[in-house]
Amino acid sequence: MILETPRLILRPFAADDLDRMGELMADKDFMRFSMGPMKREQVQGFLDKVIGWNRDGLPSQFAMIVRSSGTLAGYCGFFHHEVDGKMEIEIGYRLQRDFWNRGLATEAARAVRDHGVRDLKLEYLISLIHPDNQASRRVAEKNGMTLERETTFRGFPTFVFAITRKQWMKLRGEAE
DSSP: OOEEOSSEEEEEOOGGGHHHHHHHHTOTTTTTTTTOOOOHHHHHHHHHHHHHHHHTTOOOEEEEEETTTTEEEEEEEEEEEEETTEEEEEEEEEEOGGGTTSSHHHHHHHHHHHIIIIISOOSEEEEEEOTTOHHHHHHHHHTTOEEEEEEEETTEEEEEEEEEHHHHHHHTTOOO
């Protein structure tokens, strides 16, 4: 499955994305509000996981390609996490610093949200956001998500933003 927006192509990851993702995930700005920069072996593990989810027909991450340049600038898609003892599907995203503040993460997150609810029939989606990450919080809010609760995730204070299918339909002006 490939998702397209006016400025982005969101495509499944491939094994040959390792070098580029290795560059991105080694960058401290790209990995801010995360577990920190990753070594190549860790990036390989990340790619193996998301490629495996896609191969197995599970919601997964997409490589975020900027149409104007063809640059793989980050990722946006679905993660599978246990949060507060319950398995959740998260819309997660990261974008190369050169592309910040252009609305690209919001554009990608909306496409992923719509795909999740419309095509995959997901009833509930979350985004896990560090309280200091104002940019990701804005993306979640622009994506129709609301702050549902605070929790601790992987040892960090975390805001849980969420949207339900019913809320998504209301955003789109559709009857329930």
